[in-house]
Each structure stands twice: as structure tokens, then as C-alpha cells.
Amino acid sequence: MSWIPFDEPLGPDVHPLEDPFVEVPSNGPVDSDLDRQVLIDTVHDGHVVPEAILPLSDQAWSDFRDCYGDERDWGSHYVATSVARHLGLSGYKRVLLARPLLDFNRFAGINELPLGHDHRDAIFPPMSGHLDRRRTRILLEQGYDRIDDRMESWIEGRQVKLSVHTYRPSNEIGTERPAVSLITQSAAYDRQTDLRQASFYEFYPRQLVEFTADRMLTYRIATYLERGFVPTGLNSPYMLPEGAVELRAQVWLFVRFLRERYEREGRCPVAPGTREYEAIWNMLGNTNRRSAEAISLREQLHGSARVPRSQDLDFGLLQDVYDDIRRYLRENGGRIVWDYRFSPDRMSTIIVEVRRDFILRMEAVEGRMRPTQVHGGRVDEIGERIASAIRDYLRDDLPLRRRHFERGPED
Known part of the structure; x- marks a missing residue:
């Protein structure tokens, strides 16, 4: 199998945005155990412009088309389908929204001025200059939040x-x-900066920014690909932006882990379930920056904003809960970080980047470069080797990780 026609919609296509994040079936046999353990997605291969944000001006359409081809991750659908099929998954998850309108792999903000790929938010130039508040609200509420x-x-x-x-x-x-x-x-880790300062992830220990996946899994995938003569890099040519889903998920899961440990040891200065207690944990788990209440509370606790008169929460209790969680993490941070960092139950989150010309042939279509063919053999090879690496990791490496973890850290 070599070159076959590219049969994906080139787009952009205007549709009602009934569901911005869908499951694409793999159309193969399903391994129920692996299907429960592994999630595959594509977040930058969308081609849909929502009807609800129309009409757009001629200049807006022109700017959109100028950046659409470069922003879209052409061919990622084929690789995701191949990995899912070889693993025996029911399918993979796909964001349908076109990336120039909304990038879910970033924080939910709006940039008025151009920024680099590592620093920009979900809505960015040139389209942010063409979208009024009604349209950006539609994209964030019906797109970002639902995804x-x-x-x-x-x-x-x-x-x-x-x-x-x-x-x-x-x-x-x-x-x-x-x-x-x-x-x-994380790019922040590589720059020797503190992610907690860069993106206000309170309490997220710097050691955990080093990697988002068990390196036994990462190296196994790389080794299996290299065995097939597929040149494979690690954290190159760039690293995870601060708003990447892979990083946000790790922080969110760590907050849940910390809360479970904190409550199990009975450290709560107020009863779990009280409004002040829940407000603090909601603030810590606001990893996508979409909660106005969480953002306001953080500014109050860090001393740079006044407590609004309309706030009906007891600020003294809020401060007590916040300070006690900080104290708990400071006193027990070494063991908590070790337990989370090496836990066999910690989810591994990995971005797989595939070079477009390795799997696609691009040609001018109506004056713009678009894929016309896909190398089925290479897509199948990549999918089969990644799937084999994941399967062998879950079968062989993870039990080994669990045995070592149960012995605990060495002195």
C-alpha cells in the first residue's frame, strides 16, 4: 500500500455546531480492556465554521482562508484512525471546529495582538480582529466549554x-x-521558569512539569518507531505550550489527587461540602481559566484584589482553607510529589507530531496548497508501531511500575 487519494473534507465548511467534539469510529474489532484504558484525539484537524457566527465580512473570510491551510493538522485523522484500529479501540475523538476560529489546545482567552504559538490563547489574530463579543462568546460557550x-x-x-x-x-x-x-x-520547564508563575497553577509542584507521560511509555513508542526506520524525536522542535490539554489534564488530575489525600488525612478546617471549601478546590481546578468566580477568588487570596461587597462567602474561612492546603502540601510535599509522579495510576498524556510530507502529498488546489494523496503504508506503519508500544507498555511495563511503586521510595 502506498499513495491513495486523500478523501477527507478539505473545507472550510459551514455547518450548525451541534457537537464540536465527536467520536469517529475505527470500524474494526474492539478490545474492551484497551478501549477503557486508552484515549486518542485530534484537536487541530477541524474544518467546520459554525453557522452561528455568520455573517463574516469579505476581509474576514480572506484572512481565514489565508491561515486555514497552515493551521490545520492535515492527515492527523488518518494516523489517529490507524492507531485506534491497531489497538482495538472503538474509535478516536475529534474536534470539528476549524483552528483559526478556536484552538482548544490553549487557554480560553482572546488575544488582540499576535503572539507566538507557545503563548497565544484559544482565539487569536487574525480572526480575533473580526469577531465581536457575541461571536467569541458563541465559540467559547458552545465550542470550548462543550469540548x-x-x-x-x-x-x-x-x-x-x-x-x-x-x-x-x-x-x-x-x-x-x-x-x-x-x-x-512543558515549554515553561525548559525555560527554567516556574509554571505556577507562568500560568497560575497554584500548588502544582515544579518537579511534575518535567514530563506528562511515563517515560517507559514514551521511550517504548520511540524505540518501536525507530525499529521501523521512522526517525523519531523527543520534545522537538518545540514543547508543550502552557495551555496544552496534556498539561492542563495533569494539573487537574493532581488537584484531585491532592484533595483525596488531604481529606483522607482529616486536615479540613471546615467541613467538606461547605461552600467555602468547595470554592477553594474549584479555584485550584480551574485549569482552563473559564471560571470568573475562581479567577476573582484567586486575586483576592493573593492580595491584589478587593473582596467584593456582593460576595456572600466568608472570606476568613476561604483564607483558612487555602492556607491549610498550602501548609499541608509544604509539610508533606516530598512524599505527595513522589507518589503522584511515579504512581502507576497517573495518566500519561502525549502529543504525537507527524511530519506532513512524510504521509501526505500537497498540491495547489484553487491556488492554495492542499493534500491530495496520503501514504497509506506509512500511516499504517506508524499506527501499528505506536499501538504495539502502548499495548506492550500496559502489559509489561505498567505492572513493573506498580511493583516498584508499592515498595516506595528508596532512602
Whole structure:
């Protein structure tokens, strides 16, 4: 099997946005155990422009089409389908919204001025300049929030989350990129900055920013791909942006882990379930920056904002809960970090980048470069090797991790 026609919608296509995040069936036999443990998604291969944000001006459409081809992760659908089919999954999850309108792999903000890929938010130029508040609210509430809710329910109980992307063949100076790259580290960690300062992830220990996946899994995937003569890089040519789903998921899961440990040891200065208690944990779990209440509360607790007169929560209790959780983490941080970092139950989140020209042929279509063919053999090879690595990791490496974890850290 070599080159076959590219049969995905080129887009952009205008549709009602009934569901921005859908399950795409793999149309193969299903392994129920693996289907429960592994989640595969694509978040940048969408082609849909929601009807609800129309009409757009001629200039808006022109700017959209100018960036649409470069922003879309062409071909990621084929790789995701291949991995899902070889693993025996029922399918994979796909964001349908076109990325120039909304990038779910970023914080839910709006940039008026251009920023680099690592720093921009979900809605960014040029389209942010064409979207009024009504349209951005539609994209955030009917797009971002619904995708986020669905993602939260789908990652529950998973062992591995794999997000498939594709990137350009080379960087700005023409250096060829690896055929595949596995991204598991935060850009903030690499810059020797503190993620808690960069993106206000309170209490998220810096050691945990080092990687988002069990490195036994990462290296196994890389090794299996290299055995098939598929050049594979690690955390190259870039790392996870601060708003990446892979990183947000790790912080959200750590907050849940911390809360379970905190409550199990009976440290609560107020009863769990009280409004003040729940408000603090909701603030800590606001990893997508969508909760106005959580953002306001954080500013109050950090001393830079006044407590609004309309607030009906007891600020003294809020401060007591917040300070006690901080104290608990400071006193027990070493063991808590070790337990979460090496826990066999910690979900591994990985971005898989595939070089577009490795699997696609691009040609001019109506004056714009678009994929016309896909290399079925290479897609199948990549999917089969990644699937084999995940399967062998779950069967062989994870039980080993569990045995070592149960022995505890060495002195």
C-alpha cells in the first residue's frame, strides 16, 4: 500500500455546531480492556465554521482562508484512525471546529495582538480582529466549554491519552524535522521558569512539569518507531505550550489527587461540602481559566484584589482553607510529589507530531496548497508501531511500575 487519494473534507465548511467534539469510529474489532484504558484525539484537524457566527465580512473570510491551510493538522485523522484500529479501540475523538476560529489546545482567552504559538490563547489574530463579543462568546460557550466538558468525562479512568498532530516539514531556516516527534514536556520547564508563575497553577509542584507521560511509555513508542526506520524525536522542535490539554489534564488530575489525600488525612478546617471549601478546590481546578468566580477568588487570596461587597462567602474561612492546603502540601510535599509522579495510576498524556510530507502529498488546489494523496503504508506503519508500544507498555511495563511503586521510595 502506498499513495491513495486523500478523501477527507478539505473545507472550510459551514455547518450548525451541534457537537464540536465527536467520536469517529475505527470500524474494526474492539478490545474492551484497551478501549477503557486508552484515549486518542485530534484537536487541530477541524474544518467546520459554525453557522452561528455568520455573517463574516469579505476581509474576514480572506484572512481565514489565508491561515486555514497552515493551521490545520492535515492527515492527523488518518494516523489517529490507524492507531485506534491497531489497538482495538472503538474509535478516536475529534474536534470539528476549524483552528483559526478556536484552538482548544490553549487557554480560553482572546488575544488582540499576535503572539507566538507557545503563548497565544484559544482565539487569536487574525480572526480575533473580526469577531465581536457575541461571536467569541458563541465559540467559547458552545465550542470550548462543550469540548472541555466532554474531554473531562472521556479522560476519566484512562491510563494513556494520545493526541495526534501534524507539523510542517522544516523550521524557519529549513532544517528538516523528525518524521515523528513525541512531546511530553512543558515549554515553561525548559525555560527554567516556574509554571505556577507562568500560568497560575497554584500548588502544582515544579518537579511534575518535567514530563506528562511515563517515560517507559514514551521511550517504548520511540524505540518501536525507530525499529521501523521512522526517525523519531523527543520534545522537538518545540514543547508543550502552557495551555496544552496534556498539561492542563495533569494539573487537574493532581488537584484531585491532592484533595483525596488531604481529606483522607482529616486536615479540613471546615467541613467538606461547605461552600467555602468547595470554592477553594474549584479555584485550584480551574485549569482552563473559564471560571470568573475562581479567577476573582484567586486575586483576592493573593492580595491584589478587593473582596467584593456582593460576595456572600466568608472570606476568613476561604483564607483558612487555602492556607491549610498550602501548609499541608509544604509539610508533606516530598512524599505527595513522589507518589503522584511515579504512581502507576497517573495518566500519561502525549502529543504525537507527524511530519506532513512524510504521509501526505500537497498540491495547489484553487491556488492554495492542499493534500491530495496520503501514504497509506506509512500511516499504517506508524499506527501499528505506536499501538504495539502502548499495548506492550500496559502489559509489561505498567505492572513493573506498580511493583516498584508499592515498595516506595528508596532512602
